[in-house]
Amino acid sequence: MIETVLLYLALAVFAAGSVYRISAWFRHDIRSDTPPATPGARFGAALKGIAATVFSPKLFTLIRVFVMDVLLQIRLLQRSPYRWVMHICLYGGFMVLLLLHAMDGLITAKLFSNYQSTANPWVFIRDFAGLLVIVGVVMALRRRFFGAAPRPLTAKADTLLIAILAVVLLSGIVLKASKITSHTSYLDMVDVYAATFEEEELNALEAYWVDQYHVVSPNMTGPFEPETLEAGEELHEMACAECHARPNWAFTSFAVAKAGKRFALRLDALNFPGLMWWLHYLACMLGLAYVPFSKMFHFFTTPLSLMTNAVTDKHTASPLNLATKQMMELDACMHCGACSLACSVAVTVAEVPNALILPSEKIPAIRELAAGKPLTANRVRRLQQGLHLCTNCNHCTEACPAGIQLTDLWAAVKETVLQKGVPEFLLLSPLSVHRGVTAGAALDSDRYREPLETALGAVGGGRLTEFRQDPQPLAVPGSEKVFALAGQWMQPEAYAACYRCMTCTSACPVVRDNPDEAAKLGLLPHQIMYAVKLRQWDLIFDSRMLWDCVGCYQCQEQCPQSVQVADVLYVLKNQAISRAVAREFAGDRKGVQ
Ligand code: HEC
Ligand code: SF4
Ligand code: SF4
Ligand code: SF4
Ligand code: SF4
Structure with a gap:
């Protein structure tokens, strides 16, 4: 009796949690260019999209993806046979236990009229499935704790889930043992x-x-x-x-x-x-009720993500559906870490200890953002750093077994986060031109310029009055090493020999491209070298030249005095940024909405 009540209770929590979680796909949005729409309108658009797909030849694509990628998990097999075996053990074993054992009254007994849980083959199948799950869990733990770096970070929620699963399995085994x-x-x-x-x-x-x-x-x-x-x-x-x-x-x-x-x-x-x-029953009920609040939910969302992405063309899909799709993709991530293992810039983490550089770790931060949770300016900065260090190589998307279009996600989130007004200094890098290219027509010139100006204001507007010869520990984690290296170039011999011949400025392509140079660029390269001698930091850091420099080294190569012009410019940039970071984010606790 009481167990039936508990079962219904767990089912009710499961259903309510699932509805709440799924409704978030229609309530939240992490894009900044979605036309305003109510959750109802977004739901309607999704139904229309589904109907249009199901009644079209795309239905066959859906079926193929379901068999190949969802059931057989060929995508995973191609990437890593180890993880494929691990996952088939976990998922196959779990499915057998769920359908044949936990739901035996509903399924097995109906299908097989002579079903007895204590007769063969059922006894053997049940134990074998349990063993498969245990093998899968051990393989997962081995990979998590002894696998190749960078490893997936283990979140608290992951640990709780593994703990519940372990209690379910072990209590099941001990229960049967004690009954024997x-x-x-x-x-x-x-x-x-x-x-x-x-x-x-x-x-x-x-x-x-x-x-x-x-x-x-x-x-x-x-x-x-x-x-x-x-x-x-x-x-x-x-x-x-x-x-x-x-x-x-x-x-x-x-x-x-x-x-x-x-x-x-x-x-x-x-x-x-x-x-x-x-114990076994309670752990099962707890597990059931916990599913919608854990990554076990990817049981539903990952197949959905794989199938949706197989039939969605991002150029023709309705913008409402794109917003909903990206919310669903966020939910489909099971934090497996495959993307981070493939990521081109993951190595950076060794020097810049910001976990949000790793794609798998960005996802939880983006989820918080999507749910409208206030993030501290520092967390926004870390997320921004992760998003802007990304080279758009697309390796993460190719690696993701859930088929999440991660590169598209980064592009969309980049703009949303920038609107929070937290300065992003990597935008000042000439390489960040990419942002304009990827955001394309969706980004009008004002929205393109604003974040740039915020960053410029933060570096230039701070009025640096002194230049530190000895690098202090900086607020940008890990930049100490970079800075110490760059600092070597700021010995007087790096710039002192300059006799203001202007060869550097004449050689500079940036100067050449700006006919009204002085007005726009502020100090020109030769003037900056001289200003360093005079310690005119305000003038230097307010100069656009510093940030428009593309690091081509023409100036340095042409200088008759072997002045290290381009290197000195790098040191100056680093100084300006580290000072601005120290000022903007020191002791930051305030939330950014
Ligand atoms: C109609 C089928 C059926 C018959 C006949 C039957 N049992 Fe069982 N027996 C079961 C089922 C089903 C369970 C498991 C019950 C549970 O898990 O609550 C079980 C459990 C047991 C257990 C506990 C160990 C275990 O594996 O779960 C013992 C001991 C046992 N039976 C002995 C007997 C004996 C002795 C007889 C013959 C007198 C017998 N059973 C006849 C179906 C049967
Ligand atoms: S696209 Fe960015 S996040 Fe993805 S693998 Fe490449 S560098 Fe990493
Ligand atoms: S984004 Fe994909 S590859 Fe990365 S952790 Fe999530 S599910 Fe795994
Ligand atoms: S840095 Fe070199 S090229 Fe430039 S003005 Fe000085 S001496 Fe001339
Ligand atoms: S390194 Fe910078 S300052 Fe020097 S020539 Fe190239 S763009 Fe001009």
Whole structure:
């Protein structure tokens, strides 16, 4: 009775949690260019999209993706046979346990009229499936803790999920083990199926079960007379055999049962099998209720993501559906870390310890952003740094077993995050021109310029009045090394020999491209070298030249005095940025909406 109530309770939490989680796909948006729409309108657009797909030849694509990528997981096999085996064990084993064991009343018993949970092949299948899941979990843990760097980071939620799964599996095994040896379970069965037996017959049956089925009896221990066992076997064949395969077939539980035989009588007296049953049941109910709040939900979302992406053309899809699709993709990520292993810039983490450089770690931050949680300016800065260091190589998207279009996600999120007004200094790099290229027509010139100006304002507007020869620990984590290296170039011999011949400025392509140079660029390269001598930091850091320099080294190559013009410019940039970072983010706790 109470277990039925618990089951319905767990199902209710499961259903409510799932609806809430799915509704977020329609309520939230991480793009900045989606036309305003109510969740209802977004839901309607999605239904229309689904209908248009199902009633078109694309249906065959859907079926192919379902068989190849969802059921057989060919995408995963191609990337990594190890993870494929791991995942097939986890997912195959789990599915068998769920459908044939947990839902046996609904499924197995209906399909197979002679189904008995204690008869073969079911005993063996159940144990084998449990073993598969355990093998999968061990493989996953091995990969997580001893795999190649950079490893997926383990979130608290991951640990809780693994803990619940472990309790479910282990309690299941121990439960079965304790029942095998339980004299009480034996007597319950005898009451039902051997009620008509005489005393002597009962003794023979019990002897047989003690001898062959490993029941631990307080009344008798072996060895028994062969005649007794023979008589017992006959009765067993009559009353029990039909439903009972030998316990050896439940091989994992059987091993545990044999190991625990010494304690069986005492445990049975304490109703240990009953307690284990409750532990197992409660863990299962907890697991069921927890699914929508954990990454187990990817059971639903990952197949959806794979199938949706197979039939969605981002150039023709409705913008509402693109917004919904990206929210669903965020949900489909199971934090497997494959993208981070493939990421071209993952190595940077060794020098710049910002986990949000790794694609797999960006996803949780983006989820928070999408859910409208206030992030500290520092977290936004870290996310921005991760997004802007990305080279758009697309390796992450190719590696993702959930088929998430990660590169598209980064492009969309970049613009949304920039609108929060936190200065992003990497925008000042000439390489960040890419942002304009990828955002394309969606980005009008104002929205393109604003974040640039925010960053320029932060570096130039701070009015640096002193230049630190000795690099101090900086607020940009990991930049100490870069800065120390660059600092070597700021010895006086790097710039002191300049006699203002202007060769550097004449050689500079940036100057050449700006006919009204002085007005736009501020100080020109030769003037900057001279200003360094004069320690005119304000003038230097306010100069656009510093940020428009493309680092081509023409100036440095042409200089007759071997002044390290381009290197000095780099040091100046680093100084300006590290100062601005220290000023903007020091002790930051404030939330950015
Ligand atoms: C109609 C099928 C059926 C018959 C006949 C039957 N059993 Fe069972 N028996 C079961 C099922 C099903 C379970 C598991 C019940 C559960 O898990 O609550 C079970 C469990 C047991 C257990 C506990 C160990 C375990 O593996 O779960 C013992 C011991 C047992 N039976 C003994 C007997 C004996 C002795 C007889 C013959 C007198 C017998 N059974 C006849 C179906 C049957
Ligand atoms: S596109 Fe960016 S995040 Fe993805 S693998 Fe390449 S560098 Fe890493
Ligand atoms: S984005 Fe894809 S590859 Fe990366 S952690 Fe998530 S599911 Fe794995
Ligand atoms: S840095 Fe070299 S090229 Fe430039 S003005 Fe000075 S001496 Fe001339
Ligand atoms: S390195 Fe910079 S300053 Fe020097 S020539 Fe190239 S663009 Fe001009």
